[in-house]
Amino acid sequence: MTQYLFRRLISIPLLLLGVATVAFFLSHFTQADPLSALVSERQMNNPEVVAAAKQRWGLDRSLPEQYLIYIQNLVSGDMGVSFRTRRPVLTDIAERLPATLELVIFAMLFGTISGVALGVLASRFQNRLLDYFARLVALFGSTVPVFWSGLLLLYLFTVKFSWIPGPGRLDPRADPPPFMTGLLTIDSLAAGQFDTFLNALHHLVLPSFVLGWSVTGIIARLVRASMLDALGQDYILAARAKGAGEARTLFRHALPNAMIPTLTIIGYSFAYLITGAVLTEAVFGWPGIGSYAVDSARTLDYPAIIGVSLIGASAFLLANLITDIAYAYANPRIRLE
Amino acid sequence: MSIVVGARAHWMKNLTLRPALVAGLLIVGFWIVVALTIDVWTVYDPLKIVARKLQAPSLQHWLGTDALGRDVMTRTLYGVRYSLSISFVVVVCSVVIGSLVGALAGFFGGWTDSVLMRLVDVTLAFPPVLLAMAVAASLGPGLQNAAIAVIVVWWPVYARLMRGQVLDVISRDHIEAARAGGASSFRLLTKHILPLSWTPTIISATMDFGQVVLLAASLSFIGLGAQPPAPEWGAMISDGASHFYSWWIAFGPGMAILMLGLGFNFIGDALRDILDPREH
Amino acid sequence: MAETAPLLEARDLRVTLRNGLEIVRGVTFTAEAGKVLGIVGESGSGKSITMRAVMGLSPPGAVISGSIKLRGEELVRAPERRMRALRGSKIGMIFQDPMTALNPVITVGKLIAEAVRLHNPGMSASTARQRAVELLDLVAVPQPEIRVNQYVHEFSGGMRQRAMIAMAVANNPEVLIADEPTTALDVTVQAQILDVLKSLQDRFSMGLVLITHDLGIVAGAADDVIVMYAGKIMESGSVRDIFYRTRHPYTRGLLSCLPTIAGEQSRLEPIPGSPPLLSARPEGCPFHPRCPMARDACRTEEPVLRPVDNVLTACHFAEDLRDGGAGRVTAEAERA
Numbered sequence: 001m002t003q004y005l006f007r008r009l010i011s012i013p014l015l016l017l018g019v020a021t022v023a024f025f026l027s028h029f030t031q032a033d034p035l036s037a038l039v040s041e042r043q044m045n046n047p048e049v050v051a052a053a054k055q056r057w058g059l060d061r062s063l064p065e066q067y068l069i070y071i072q073n074l075v076s077g078d079m080g081v082s083f084r085t086r087r088p089v090l091t092d093i094a095e096r097l098p099a100t101l102e103l104v105i106f107a108m109l110f111g112t113i114s115g116v117a118l119g120v121l122a123s124r125f126q127n128r129l130l131d132y133f134a135r136l137v138a139l140f141g142s143t144v145p146v147f148w149s150g151l152l153l154l155y156l157f158t159v160k161f162s163w164i165p166g167p168g169r170l171d172p173r174a175d176p177p178p179f180m181t182g183l184l185t186i187d188s189l190a191a192g193q194f195d196t197f198l199n200a201l202h203h204l205v206l207p208s209f210v211l212g213w214s215v216t217g218i219i220a221r222l223v224r225a226s227m228l229d230a231l232g233q234d235y236i237l238a239a240r241a242k243g244a245g246e247a248r249t250l251f252r253h254a255l256p257n258a259m260i261p262t263l264t265i266i267g268y269s270f271a272y273l274i275t276g277a278v279l280t281e282a283v284f285g286w287p288g289i290g291s292y293a294v295d296s297a298r299t300l301d302y303p304a305i306i307g308v309s310l311i312g313a314s315a316f317l318l319a320n321l322i323t324d325i326a327y328a329y330a331n332p333r334i335r336l337e
Numbered sequence: 338m339s340i341v342v343g344a345r346a347h348w349m350k351n352l353t354l355r356p357a358l359v360a361g362l363l364i365v366g367f368w369i370v371v372a373l374t375i376d377v378w379t380v381y382d383p384l385k386i387v388a389r390k391l392q393a394p395s396l397q398h399w400l401g402t403d404a405l406g407r408d409v410m411t412r413t414l415y416g417v418r419y420s421l422s423i424s425f426v427v428v429v430c431s432v433v434i435g436s437l438v439g440a441l442a443g444f445f446g447g448w449t450d451s452v453l454m455r456l457v458d459v460t461l462a463f464p465p466v467l468l469a470m471a472v473a474a475s476l477g478p479g480l481q482n483a484a485i486a487v488i489v490v491w492w493p494v495y496a497r498l499m500r501g502q503v504l505d506v507i508s509r510d511h512i513e514a515a516r517a518g519g520a521s522s523f524r525l526l527t528k529h530i531l532p533l534s535w536t537p538t539i540i541s542a543t544m545d546f547g548q549v550v551l552l553a554a555s556l557s558f559i560g561l562g563a564q565p566p567a568p569e570w571g572a573m574i575s576d577g578a579s580h581f582y583s584w585w586i587a588f589g590p591g592m593a594i595l596m597l598g599l600g601f602n603f604i605g606d607a608l609r610d611i612l613d614p615r616e617h
Numbered sequence: 618m619a620e621t622a623p624l625l626e627a628r629d630l631r632v633t634l635r636n637g638l639e640i641v642r643g644v645t646f647t648a649e650a651g652k653v654l655g656i657v658g659e660s661g662s663g664k665s666i667t668m669r670a671v672m673g674l675s676p677p678g679a680v681i682s683g684s685i686k687l688r689g690e691e692l693v694r695a696p697e698r699r700m701r702a703l704r705g706s707k708i709g710m711i712f713q714d715p716m717t718a719l720n721p722v723i724t725v726g727k728l729i730a731e732a733v734r735l736h737n738p739g740m741s742a743s744t745a746r747q748r749a750v751e752l753l754d755l756v757a758v759p760q761p762e763i764r765v766n767q768y769v770h771e772f773s774g775g776m777r778q779r780a781m782i783a784m785a786v787a788n789n790p791e792v793l794i795a796d797e798p799t800t801a802l803d804v805t806v807q808a809q810i811l812d813v814l815k816s817l818q819d820r821f822s823m824g825l826v827l828i829t830h831d832l833g834i835v836a837g838a839a840d841d842v843i844v845m846y847a848g849k850i851m852e853s854g855s856v857r858d859i860f861y862r863t864r865h866p867y868t869r870g871l872l873s874c875l876p877t878i879a880g881e882q883s884r885l886e887p888i889p890g891s892p893p894l895l896s897a898r899p900e901g902c903p904f905h906p907r908c909p910m911a912r913d914a915c916r917t918e919e920p921v922l923r924p925v926d927n928v929l930t931a932c933h934f935a936e937d938l939r940d941g942g943a944g945r946v947t948a949e950a951e952r953a
Contacts (some may be wrong), residue, residue, distance in 0.1 A: 012453075015458060015459060015462050017456070018455065018456075018459030018462070019459055019462050019463065021459075022460070022463070022468075023471070025469050026472065026475045027475070029475050029476070053468055066552075069691055095543060118598050139602060140595070140599075141597065143547055143551070143594075143598035143599050143602060144557075144591075144594075144595050144598075145551055145554060145555070145571075145574070145591055145595070147555065147558050147571075147574060147575075147578070148574050148587055148590070148591030148594065148595075150592075151574065151577060151578055151581075151584075151587050151593070152584060152587065152591070154581075155581060155582070155584045159582065197711065218818040219394075229455065231719055232714075234712050234714060234718040235717065235718055235719060235720040235721070237674060237718070238710070238712055238719070238720075238781075238784070239720070239731075240672075240674050240704065241672055241674060241704055241705060241709070241710040241712075241785070242701065242704060242705030242709075242731070242732040242735060242784060242785070242787070243701050243703075243704040243705035243706060243735045243736060244701075244705075244731070244735060245730075246702055248735075252723075252731075253720055253723075256720075256723070257720070257721065260722070262485050271464045271465065274464035274466075274467065275465050275466035275467070275555075276467050277465065278470070278559075279466070279555055279558065279559075282558075282559070283578060283579075293467065293470060294559050296474075297470050297474050297559050297560065297561055298475055298559065298560045300477075300478075302474060302475065305470055305471050305474045306471055308467060309463055309464075309467040309468055309470065311469040312463065312464045312467040313462045313463045313464065313467070313468075315464075316462060316463070316464050317462055317682040330722070331722070332721065332722055332768040332770070333721065333768070333770050335862045336768070336771070
């Protein structure tokens with residue numbers, strides 16, 4: 001297991017280098033002068049700014065040299081300056097990361113729980129009405145555009161029913177908790193601001209439902225298949241033969257086995273969550289990286305867009321690594337090797 | 338003759354036993370017919386202002402009117418042309434590029450394989466929408482560039498699939514026999530390996546149609562795809578988002594994306610059952 | 618009354634699968650406490666399905682008719698609650714391949730402890746764990762304190778089957794059903810596992826039902842034998858009678874598959890052909906297509922089980938087998 005994880009660990013910096021290379025080419029293939037990706041239009045006429053940028057990013061040098069400088073800058077955390085906010089991209093991202101993290105965590109929780117529940121239900125009632133129903137619900141989740149379902153549900157629940165507060169992470173009147181992790185639910189609890197906690201939770205419900213539902217189907221599908229596989233094994237018969245009841249057989253004996261392959265898909269579905277988060281945030285006015293990316297894309301703020309995709313790719317790679325570790329750990333055969 | 342009849346009976350059986358396949362074919366068929374014939378029977382012009390703006394659905398305007406007073410129903414129906422053509426182009430190009438890369442990597446192995454597959458790994462390391470956004474933004478807004486962006490995101494999936502298939506097929510005995518018989522690499526690849534490697538690609542491509550429609554619409558929603566006044570679904574939903582209280586502007590195009598996605602999924606699922614019984 | 622009733626008794630047991638095929642067709646047998654009942658048959662003979670019916674673990678949709686009584690208590694159509702209480706406490710079961718029958722993500726100790734606690738709800742986890750150690754020790758697994766914390770893949774084949782046995786006898790069942798307990802094992806390990814089973818059976822005077830396709834195993838271990846074919850009993854009787862005075866050509870065919878003890882070039886003659894498919898069972902005697910003695914009557918009329926000499930047999934021409942070298946001394950028979 002250690003050997004396997006070691007190989008994975010080594011591959012990550014290499015993949016990151018590849019990702020950075022792609023980012024370098026993207027920033028050079030912008031339709032305009034690469035300089036336009038670094039200096040905003042208004043400052044193009046300011047020779048000092050232009051010269052400084054050229055020097056810092058080595059734009060007067062050869063392409064390989066530029067590449068090296070680009071990588072160097074990235075390593076030192078310099079992703080350039082956003083045209084729109086006029087601030088370093090990394091600062092912008094760091095500030096908005098907790099909001100996205102909180103949304104993605106809640107969505108992941110919802111997606112995983114609902115996916116596992118639907119998958120187990122579908123496998124237990126294979127080819128019966130409940131199975132078809134569970135599969136349809138799951139399929140809807142992965143087919144429905146989140147920027148559409150989010151919009152309509154937000155309209156329905158805020159305007160029509162007034163069950164859910166409007167966009168954003170907190171009501172304007174709510175008291176934001178002192179910064180600790182940046183996750184409002186945790187920070188407010190830590191600060192003992194229970195009202196703020198409830199308010200943050202209230203704001204999270206709809207976006208994390210909309211986003212989480214998009215991965216419900218992926219997870220449910222695999223849970224169903226793995227559960228069917230597990231339920232056909234002899235150890236299920238053996239469990240029944242020693243007097244285990246229905247629920248025990250299902251949850252104690254079949255589910256842990258079915259969860260092993262499912263773990264890999266949970267990591268994989270993280271890519272969907274990031275993708276979905278971009279659009280969900282845009283709809284819900286969620287002040288995270290996703291809405292930052294969308295706003296940047298709309299204004300063709302190249303450094304910001306490329307910065308976000310770099311961060312997104314790193315997060316995705318990290319998620320995959322965690323998945324691999326979890327997978328190895330959950331499977332005694334691999335864990336003990 | 339009897340074989341033909343038998344084959345037809347087989348297909349009929351498949352159809353009657355698979356309500357999902359029938360539903361999928363009906364949905365996709367409906368939208369194809371709409372795309373081909375809408376010019377003939379449309380009541381309104383999708384680009385013309387035909388009524389007061391922001392009207393709720395009524396008998397005259399089933400899905401209401403948008404912020405300029407255009408008929409949302411008409412625009413939704415016209416929108417299928419963008420979605421179907423972009424997803425068709427994207428899927429075909431991705432399949433061709435991806436399969437070629439995957440086949441070469443699997444067939445030649447060694448360095449070719451390493452280099453090509455690392456390229457695949459790196460591309461797949463990006464969350465799809467972010468890479469598509471970055472590419473589309475770099476190329477500049479527009480439907481064509483959005484299509485290119487989606488292809489950039491999508492081809493590696495088929496490369497992996499095809500490589501796996503080729504490796505699987507190549508290890509079978511009759512390929513060894515053909516190789517021993519002196520067949521050239523190219524001949525082996527085109528005559529013996531590729532024909533046996535298509536099934537999973539076709540299944541996957543059918544399922545992906547819906548996802549491609551979704552991704553392309555997402556780019557348009559963000560503002561990187563089709564530009565106004567084009568009646569593209571993602572762009573229309575974006576319109577709806579800026580007129581939050583007029584829910585009907587976004588309703589139609591979203592339903593359309595959902596329908597097409599479900600349709601392609603139903604067909605792909607049934608195809609997998611029929612073509613690849615191993616999976617079950 | 619309960620004490621005089623036989624331990625396990627099946628009467629005219631029939632199992633019909635969901636697809637309408639009758640896979641067990643009127644099986645009657647009795648298993649007694651302290652004795653070993655061997656059920657022999659090729660795969661597809663219905664022997665495993667019969668025992669799953671006894672456990673109340675028939676495949677989904679299967680229809681059971683006839684009667685199964687445990688100490689006089691009817692099990693067919695008994696409520697699931699009751700069956701669950703009986704399974705693992707009064708009736709234990711061992712499966713063919715312990716690698717697949719022991720859950721790979723739960724330690725062996727926890728699996729055994731679970732069997733204990735399921736029928737002793739008040740018992741603490743640590744007591745149950747202690748009991749698991751004792752049980753592993755009972756089935757002669759070395760270093761049971763270490764073994765309880767291991768997973769099935771860390772066990773060797775023989776140890777796995779011992780663990781499986783420990784799990785099945787955790788609550789001292791009255792009946793232990795062993796479904797091909799040695800098939801997945803090496804020959805040397807087979808004998809050890811049979812010894813473990815025999816000694817447990819003696820010690821707790823359980824009724825042991827030993828399902829196998831190998832007459833050799835039955836010869837060494839069983840008191841009574843049932844030979845099944847195509848969902849029916851072909852022949853039944855005491856192990857000596859079946860081995861020395863069989864009155865059925867199928868049993869005789871099985872016997873001639875066994876290697877003999879003396880250096881004599883063994884007549885390993887497999888029965889030609891293979892058992893009929895469920896869906897294409899022949900008219901008349903199900904064995905006639907493979908039977909060297911088949912005559913016209915065999916092709917039209919299905920024989921019923923009837924007493925012939927000391928055995929019950931289902932052959933129209935059982936009497937013809939009286940002489941003609943039916944009895945053969947085999948290694949295992951000798952040992953018995």
